[in-house]
Amino acid sequence: MDHAALAELLFSDITKTIADYEAKYPPRDLPEGAVVTRIAPSPTGFVHLGNLYNAIGERLAHQTGGVFYLRIEDTDQKREVEGAVEAVIDAMNFYGVHFDEGATVDGETGAYGPYRQRQRKELYQTVAKSLVLRGLAYPCFCTEDDLKAMHDAQEAAKENYGYYGKYAVWRDRPIEDIKAELEKGTEWVLRFRSEGDPANMVPVKDGIRGEVKVQENYTDFVLLKSDGIPTYHFAHVCDDHFMRTTHVIRDESWLATLPIHVQLFDILGWERPVYCHTATLMKMDGTSKRKLSKRKDPELALSYYREAGFPQEAVMQYLLTVLNSNFEEWHMANPDADSRAFTFSLEKMSTSGALFDLEKLDNISKEYLSRRPAEDVYNGLLAWAETYDAALASRMKAKADFYTAAINVGRGGDKPRKDYGNWKDAAKFLSFYDPETFVREDGCPENITADYKREILTRYLDTLDFADTQEEWFAKVRQLTDDLGFAVQPKKYKKNPELYPGSIVDVTNLMRVAVTGRQNAPDLWEISHVLGEEETRRRLTEYRDA
Ligand code: GLU
Secondary structure, X not given: OOHHHHHHHXXXXXXXXXHHHHHXXXXXXXXXXXXXXXXXXXXXXXXXXXXXXXXXXXXXXHHOOOEEEEOEOOOOHHHOOXXXXXXXXHHHHHOOOOOOEEEEOOEEEOOOOOOEHHHHHHHHHHHHHHHHHOOOEEEEOOOHHHHHHHHHHHHHOOOOOOOOHHHOOOOOOOHHHHHHHHHHOOOOEEEEOOOOOOOOEEEEEEOOOEEEEEEOOOOOOEEEOOOOOEOHHHHHHHHHHHOOOOEEEEEHHHHHHHHHHHHHHHHHOOOOOEEEEEOOEEEEEOOEEEEOOOOOOHHHEHHHHHHHOOOHHHHHHHHHHHHEOOHHHHHHHOOOOOHHHOOOOHHHEOOOOEEOOHHHHHHHHHHHHHOOOHHHHHHHHHHHHHHHOHXXXXXXXXXXXXXXXXXXXXXXXXXOOXXXXXXXXXXXXXXXXXXXXXXXXXXXXXXXXXXHHHHHHHHHHHHOOOOOOHHHHHHHHHHHHHHOXXXXXXXXXXXXXXXXXXXXXXXXXXXXXXXXXXXXXXXXXXXXXXXOHHHHHHHHHHHHHO
């Protein structure tokens, strides 16, 4: 076979060589050990949690004086949606992930572009042509039906699937046959001519897993599709080489095709990047673990966390907890430190199915929010409400001091309250404070009859004095409880319930329902002081007379 003739036949318009691109994209001038890494999402409009998970690469890059960039893998035009690049950038920005270079909303920055793969067609074809010249790639004119027949034959013969050996029908065809097909205008793909032997195991360095051994690739996989656009495999190798990526951080599902990637790097004589295959995000479904699915699990979409209003730092803390076996301990020792202060290491990343658990996220987030000053919580809630609850945002702005005081109830001290882990829940939780949204959700405690209800609330209103300290106030509540024959000590009531109409728990629950509409609420004295005397009395009277 005359390889030069074939290369000209297939790529007559390609005049550049690999050397031209080597010169155009020189090795980066960075300090020793600097990490250059990226995320490389497809512009499908769906930004998933895994994108943020792998954007952890930003930390590695910036910890080492390296570069973190954004590449858009838009080789599948059918799946592309408008605004997808904006969506990725916006989502990453929201979590404080910043790119040093790469695609931007209206273009790109950096010297290693273009950063959108469809704009790099000439580069891929130049590399493809060089492979044809070396006898390492050839066109294949098989139709989908041909490939289906091949697959069926392999199934029947219980042989490995794929285009190889006797099934690789275009591998050694004379150039005349190829010319004839091209003249007919038959569609073709470019395949790699593999000399791999399935008996060989190839060692590959994985930054997270250590050395992994993969079976050598023996199939003639596709480099360029019929539209001349590369497959992921070929684009990944060309781009990560010419963009001078040192670390490829990607989901472990790519381990399956890793043999193809290392084979290409080796054949092209390019240094392999350090692969870092991150554990796939899993969840419990009943008693078994399964992959998070785009169709079934709304929490796979990064937008889910923003809409529900999980604070960004809580999400980062959660991800680091799932990702890195050192983080939890570090966080315990530095509970108030920003997670950015944590030194991230690849070796400590988990290697198998990271179990994702919304409840755990909520707990981390509750803990995080309980330690923030009220002003921060106010600002976080307001920022969320501006987008997701306009009515709340306008109430909060009209009554900023009132809302801040409400948020401050139960804050501080050794055991701050943990009532909410996200802004959606915070909005619900805080709704009883504002007279505009106050509703009674709970009914009267069971032990309180209509007569007792009237009696207790009348006496409470009579003795209520906003000048009292919390202790004085509580002493009066105890007195009232005792005066009406209720047990002041719940323990005593539990022991002999027949001796009392109820206990102080019933009495204070009644007061809570009157003032907050709920039996479970923070400290009543504090709440009353946030509401003010007039509103507190109004609610007590209204409930007494209801
Ligand atoms: N486009 C690929 C994906 O979204 C990128 C994988 C990689 O990081 O190399 O899965």
